[in-house]
Amino acid sequence: MLTMLLQGFGTVIGNPLIILAMLGGVFVGIIFGSLPGLTTVACLSMFLPVTYVMSHEMGLSLLTAIYIGGMSGGLVSAILLNIPGTPSSIATCFDGTPMAKKGQAGRALGIGVFASIIGNFIGVLAMIFISAPLAAFTIKFGPWENFGVTVFALTLISSLCGKNILTGLLSAIAGMMFSTVGLDRIDSSVRFTFGMSELTSGFGLLTVLVGMYAVSEVLRIASADPEKATVNEEFKMKGIGLTLSEVIEQIPNLIRSSIIGLCIGILPGIGGSTANIIAYSVAKSSSKYPEKFGTGIPDGIIASESANNASIGGAMIPLLTLGIPGDGSTALLLGGFMLHGMTPGPLLFQTNGPTVYAIFASMIISTILMGLVMYFCMRWFVKILKVPSFILIPCIIVLCAIGAYTLNYRSFDIWALLFFGIFGLILSNVNVPIAPFILGFILGGDFEVNLRTGLQYASSDRFMLLHRPIAMVFIILAIFFFIYSFKKQRRQ
């Protein structure tokens, strides 16, 4: 394996054009990831046809570089603007923005990039060395196991609820309610569409996310005093934003969050958008100082960014070993493989071993390139804060509208942005947290589909769930976690 990996490094480093393509891919990915509304999926779909004229190694290295850059880029707008660039960086806002508001935007970005690099490395290394047993384990996951994971993820909402657990739970249920809009995924029953054909596919996650965070933020700033809204930021940062002792202190958080990201990334359909919130919740619950979360501490940024980046390696495992794409980005990567005449699956390592190991090597190099590009460009990213808010804010809305429109090429999604913007503003004005709503919206669909599919399988066996040990472990964990966090909150 190591010989193959070294050969892969030789292939990538030996061809400067591949390095150049990866550098370009990482850069474009970061730009797409950092602009609210534009997604890695859109970027990958744009560059997929371009790879047709490239060699296998170059084309697939470019695509994976875009994937890595896009996942990391989301932290920029999350920290600087309080608007997550991608669904994977929602939790980065929680501590990233308060840290930036304290005048430490450079430090927050540095910590985020550092955590992204470590998360990526852990994910990619797991992909290289333990992908086979992990894939064999996750193939045992059926609807009941996925239901167990979803229930466990939903119980983590309790740690995102803030001071009042009830308002947080209500927000999460509202999110789950909105996830039921459109055609039912099991039997195609029409639900809550009010006769509008645009609503049959439901609300897009991107529309909900950008509306709730970006548009509501814009409306909030528009209604505040503009003199106070402008932030002046001097770029001050030493090293990576953390001292050596802080790095050592954060090692357990880094490893735990990366493992969470890796494991969730493997599960199809859940991915980075959930991994960052779950890792944040777990970091908060297991912290000695949970009350400091949300005030601008490194722990929150590290948990979110290491988890979402580790989910890249996780998502690649079922793609390479089983040919199963977990999300939109990996589906496009699957398209990239097929475009180059390769079929991901158990035989991929035998039929195209050298190319696969070249991709592994390119992912490691892309991670390093991502770190270099981010650290190099950080000084310029921070300058965004110097743009007066009365110019910056409307420009963000225009960008968000592009992202929403290009989802389905219809103006309905721009109206949806406005709707969720107003809704998000109302929720934040009445102190109802938005994060549980988003998590409820993301998980609501999977919760229902897995429960109903599981019940269909168990038509004659009413206690089938009890015979599924993996699912039971997750459900017991969920019960334990809920009781634990409820007791903890009562004590506080």
Add this chain to the structure above:
Amino acid sequence: MKFNREAKVAIIFIAFAIFYLALSSQIDSKNLYASGGVSSKSLPLIYGIVMIIFSIALFITSMLKQKDLHSNDQDKKPVSTVYIFGHQIKRKPLYLALSIILFAFYAFTYTRLGFVLSGFIYLGCMIMLLTPTDKKSKKMLMFGWCFSFVFVLGLYLVFTKFLSMMLPRGILF
């Protein structure tokens, strides 16, 4: 009877849940027995009921916290105002309403006028609206409109020419 903020939130959630439940009961559900009795309307009904239960719990707990009423009264801050046609109007609701109206106008004209024209109008108007009063000058407003045009046109060219994404052409192109 005076309600504090949390109690009002609870009432709004109850109203929303009742509305949602009413709509849920109208879902034309199929597949009732094949999925173990859980049909396409089952979970929406459960969500609605759970929301009502949590909302009632929130209402009760908030009513027990009588302190909030006093603290909310103390929290009231002076609201900044603007003069329009000689009338003093609270700044916050006015600017918020104008921002929403402009966004709605933008969404309405997005495909009708095209990306460039609708974006230019929206961006220019928003910059005019949000520019602080002490910075408002003819030069600044001129800059705002010029910037809006260059920014929107630049975005249009980047997205359509370089990134091959389709944006509404409208009446300009």
